[in-house]
Amino acid sequence: MRKRSDEPFLWLLFSSGGVVAAMLLPIHLLLFGFAFPLGWLNPPTYEKMLNLLRNPITRVYLLVLCSLPLFHWAHRFRFTLYDGLQIKHLNALINTFCYGGAILGTIVAIYLLWNVP
Amino acid sequence: MINPTEYVPKSFRRRVSTFWWIGTWAYLKFILREASSIFVAWIVVVMLLQIRALKHGPAAYAAFEKWLANPFILALNAISFFFLVFHAVTWFNLAPKAMAVRMRGKRLPAAAVAAPNYVAWVMVSAVVAWILLRG
Amino acid sequence: MANRITLQVQRYHPQRDQEPWFESYEVPLRKEWVVLDALNYIKDHVDGSLTFRWSCRMGVCGSCGMMVNGVPKLACATFLADCAPGPIRVEPLKNFPVLRDVVVDTSDFLVKLGEAKPWIIRKTEKPLNEEYFQTPDQVDAYKQFSMCINCMLCYAACPVYGLDPLFMGPAAIALAQRYNMDSRDEGAQQRLDILSHSEGIWGCTFVGECTQVCPKKVDPAGAIQQYKLTASIEWVKSLVLPRGASPR
Numbered sequence: 001m002r003k004r005s006d007e008p009f010l011w012l013l014f015s016s017g018g019v020v021a022a023m024l025l026p027i028h029l030l031l032f033g034f035a036f037p038l039g040w041l042n043p044p045t046y047e048k049m050l051n052l053l054r055n056p057i058t059r060v061y062l063l064v065l066c067s068l069p070l071f072h073w074a075h076r077f078r079f080t081l082y083d084g085l086q087i088k089h090l091n092a093l094i095n096t097f098c099y100g101g102a103i104l105g106t107i108v109a110i111y112l113l114w115n116v117p
Numbered sequence: 118m119i120n121p122t123e124y125v126p127k128s129f130r131r132r133v134s135t136f137w138w139i140g141t142w143a144y145l146k147f148i149l150r151e152a153s154s155i156f157v158a159w160i161v162v163v164m165l166l167q168i169r170a171l172k173h174g175p176a177a178y179a180a181f182e183k184w185l186a187n188p189f190i191l192a193l194n195a196i197s198f199f200f201l202v203f204h205a206v207t208w209f210n211l212a213p214k215a216m217a218v219r220m221r222g223k224r225l226p227a228a229a230v231a232a233p234n235y236v237a238w239v240m241v242s243a244v245v246a247w248i249l250l251r252g
Numbered sequence: 253m254a255n256r257i258t259l260q261v262q263r264y265h266p267q268r269d270q271e272p273w274f275e276s277y278e279v280p281l282r283k284e285w286v287v288l289d290a291l292n293y294i295k296d297h298v299d300g301s302l303t304f305r306w307s308c309r310m311g312v313c314g315s316c317g318m319m320v321n322g323v324p325k326l327a328c329a330t331f332l333a334d335c336a337p338g339p340i341r342v343e344p345l346k347n348f349p350v351l352r353d354v355v356v357d358t359s360d361f362l363v364k365l366g367e368a369k370p371w372i373i374r375k376t377e378k379p380l381n382e383e384y385f386q387t388p389d390q391v392d393a394y395k396q397f398s399m400c401i402n403c404m405l406c407y408a409a410c411p412v413y414g415l416d417p418l419f420m421g422p423a424a425i426a427l428a429q430r431y432n433m434d435s436r437d438e439g440a441q442q443r444l445d446i447l448s449h450s451e452g453i454w455g456c457t458f459v460g461e462c463t464q465v466c467p468k469k470v471d472p473a474g475a476i477q478q479y480k481l482t483a484s485i486e487w488v489k490s491l492v493l494p495r496g497a498s499p500r
Contacts, residue, residue, distance in 0.1 A: 007454035008487035011480055021157045022205035027242035029160055029201060031249060032167065033194040037186035044249050046175045052248075053171055066164055069157045076154035079457045083415055105161060112168045127266035128349035128357050133414050141322075144411060147459045211458065215477035224392075 010075055010099075017072025024065055050116070059113040066109040067102070074098035149200075150207050156200040159193070209234040257281040257332055258339035259290055261302065264350050272350060275299070276339065281332055287342065288316055288327040303353040311467055314403030318354045319343040324408035324465045346408040347417075361404055364420050367446060368428035373439025390435045397430035397475050399468040406462035406472050412455055419455040420447065422462035422472035429475040432482070440482075448483045456480075 036043035044052075052058050078098040082091070138144040163185075170181035184190060213230035256278050264272040277298055279290040288306055295302045306316040309328045316327040321341050332340070348356035378384065406422035407413050413421045428447055432440045447453050456476045463473040 005449040005454060007450060008448065008480075008484040011454065012484050012488075018204070018208055021201070022208045023238055023241050024245065025157065025160050026198065026201045026205060026238075027245045028164065029194060029198050031246060033163070033185060033191075033198065037182060037191070041250060043182070046171075046178050049171055049178070053168070062164070062168065066161050069161050073154040073158035073161075076151050077158075080148070080151040080154070083412060083457065101158075105158075105165070108165055109168075112165065112172065116172060128351050129264055129266070129269075129272055130349045137411060137414065143461055143464065144459070147411075147457075147461075151457070211460075211477075214458075214460075214471070214474040215481055217474070217478055219393075 013068070013071040014075035017068035017070070020065060021069040021072055025069060054116050059116070063109050063113055067106040070102040070105040074102040150203065153200040153204040156197040157204065159197055160201065205238065209238070254337060255281055257336060259294070260339050260341045261354065262343040263353050265352060281336060283333050285332045286328050287320055287330045287332065287340065290332060291327060303355055305355055312401055314401035317345050317403045317405050317408065319346055319408065324405035326403060326467050329467055345404060347414040348407070358404065360417065361407060361421065364424040365402070365427065367420070368424040369439060369443055370427040370431055372431065372434065372437050373442060375438045384436045386435055394430045394433035397426050397433065397470055400427055400470045401468055403467065405465045405467065409461040409465040411459055412457060416455060418451045420452050422476065425453055425479060426470055426472035426475035429479050444483060444486060447479070453479050453483060
């Protein structure tokens with residue numbers, strides 16, 4: 001009897017990351033990447049942004065917003081490398097790069113969001 | 118029972134090309150959908166840079182905002198936006214397949230499962246926009 | 253409409269050829285003819301050595317799967333008129349070893365089908381004189397997945413199977429799900445242990461082409477995604493509940 005795989009865990013991360021990325025990233029990019037820099041809408045002031053960031057709810061929100069989509073990328077990109085480039089024999093390297101990258105990004109996010117002056 | 122593969126005649130097997138996904142629209146669309154994840158990761162990087170700039174003071178944040186307006190970054194983000202929307206649309210359209218939602222014994226049509234996702238997308242985006250724009 | 257059409261059929265003889273090659277045949281273009289009729293015409297009147305599988309000629313046996321103009325199709329369900337003016341390229345089903353002409357070695361699929369345990373598994377058998385009762389809704393829960401005719405068009409369409417021959421593949425997993433969803437079956441846990449690994453359901457990246465080519469509208473892609481969701485829920489339960497306390 002084969003040992004029960006841990007793929008379900010990775011798939012759940014991928015799925016929740018996919019939902020977060022789909023629902024929330026477009027509006028963030030639309031506003032911060034285009035509406036504000038190009039002057040379509042008035043950007044929030046630095047003070048307002050900092051105040052928002054100080055709020056612990058915002059920081060939890062941002063942690064989820066940054067971390068889960070990274071795990072979505074990690075899982076999807078890992079399979080793209082397997083299938084698109086047919087380099088499945090390098091799977092230890094691929095997995096380290098992908099999931100390691102997502103973990104690294106999460107650590108960076110935690111570090112940035114831990115303390116706000 | 119005889120192992121079905123015991124006698125193997127000289128069969129022919131073609132090696133799959135690295136570019137198996139080019140030349141068929143369905144496969145190409147699939148690879149593009151998967152590639153959208155790269156742009157998802159890029160946008161996360163941009164947001165991490167934004168948070169860092171915020172923490173380093175008004176001058177740093179102003180420099181970050183200026184960087185976002187750089188034509189090369191604008192172009193990259195425009196491509197990213199296309200892929201983010203492509204990801205969202207393919208995701209919501211495929212959601213009905215993964216969940217066999219049944220009401221009174223009959224399976225709901227795909228559109229009935231996809232539609233609430235789109236509604237949620239609009240509502241959630243509106244909430245985020247309201248928080249950032251209300252001044 | 254012209255009255256002739258050309259078929260370019262892949263030929264391969266294991267004892268004579270190093271590589272497959274194409275032979276062109278001109279056949280009558282009758283509006284009610286399918287590719288299978290053309291192949292039988294060739295075999296009867298032009299070239300008796302042409303080798304292909306077929307049986308029911310009405311889309312229920314699953315024998316005549318082949319690539320028609322690069323798309324996996326049943327030869328008995330593909331009208332010549334729909335491919336006119338041609339030429340029509342006929343090749344063996346992709347992702348399988350070619351034994352001869354358009355006949356492929358299906359043994360890998362058959363082994364995998366067996367691994368999925370596509371039969372009713374019971375912990376306790378009912379006595380022979382007792383029936384299983386199923387409501388129409390209970391039948392509905394698995395009926396779509398029971399329509400599979402094992403034609404393997406989905407395997408030909410699946411790029412993951414093409415790249416990784418160890419992958420279980422669409423039909424085997426869909427058939428496992430057919431039994432998982434059957435109210436008479438008690439074998440879901442057994443099948444989960446076999447299928448929830450990287451060459452089972454987790455090898456699937458939801459390309460979706462299997463569903464596109466299925467002639468019986470089984471929707472194997474949907475079956476696999478539903479199975480992933482079930483497997484994930486079972487995994488979470490196995491973390492939260494002590495070993496063996498899972499109700500099913």
